[in-house]
Amino acid sequence: MKIILGVLTVFMVITGATAQKAADKTLLWEVSGNGLVAPSYLYGTFHLICPADLQESPVIDEKLKGAKKLYLEMDMDDPAVIMKVQQGMMLTDTSWKSLLTEDEYKSFSENFKKMTGISADMVTKIKPFGLVSLVLMRLMECQPASWDMTLAKKANDNKIEVKGLETPERELEAINSLSLKDQTEMLKEMLDNPDSTKQSLQAMVAIYKSKNIDSMQSIMTSDKRFGFIESELLVKRNKEWIPEIEKQAALEPTFFAFGAGHLGGENGVLNLLKKKGYKIKPVLY
Secondary structure: OHHHHHHHHHHHOOOOOOOOOHHHOOOEEEEEOOOOOOOEEEEEEOOOEOHHHOOOOHHHHHHHHOOOEEEEOOOOOOHHHHHHHHHHOEOOOOOHHHHOOHHHHHHHHHHHHHHHOOOHHHOOOEOHHHHHHHHHHHHHOOOOEOHHHHHHHHHHHOOOEEEEOOOHHHHHHHHHOOOHHHHHHHHHHHHHOHHHHHHHHHHHHHHHHOOOHHHHHHHHHOOOOHHHHHHHHHHHHHHHHHHHHHHHHHHOOEEEEEEHHHOOOOOOHHHHHHHOOOEEEEOOO
16 A cells, blocks of 8 residues: 555655755745846645645745746646646557456456446546546545646736646656556555545645655655656656756746655755755745
8 A cells, every 4th residue: 555655646745855854844945046046936736635735825826926937747727738648548459457357357346336436347448547536536525626726827817827847748658657557456456445545645635734745755665666666757757857947947937836746855856956056945834
């Protein structure tokens, strides 16, 4: 179960981080120095969260309004991007059903129907990773909100252009680094253990709200299998984002918002920018 939650935190919540002082608990960071005319800001998001847990702040609003552009992981303001991601979640010449025995599929179908109200036969051509969000939404017992879409709307309201750090093709490539078999086993384990999955999800939400990124790190690093996932889903993408962040921050003050798991750790965005000579300062809110 820990490896499942580790994978989910990469795309939904928050992962590895550098140690923080108690007084520095924050997900909002200022980037300055190294020739920047004005500071830019980095914010760690929670991609899927109940509206009651989406803690907006005047400080976050202020820093966003002072930016010339908002950069998300992808340009969620572009319908074409959403369409490409949805299309990329479809299987064409195969199905994950073939990876389960007859008895496993029967149990899977019963649990999936009970959880979602949808027949498993209708979704065997959707990648299991795409179905994970559907299962989690049922476990959350709310109509989920999204920090990404919330920030995109705020940007639109303030005439701030929304851009993406990576293409939908790159995001799908990261997801596809998990084999279809691993994705299927991940989804099956969630369905087999709904109570523990729900409890773990609630715990992660609580940690995110407290901005305790050190605690979240311990959830994943306790499972040795996370090493490959960390490399493929976090480290590689972090390093790919740095040139774009540098280029854009040098042009104009920008608000960058992405899954908080990308912020910390030796190969996190914060440390990578520090190594480049930038000043990174916590912004409390």
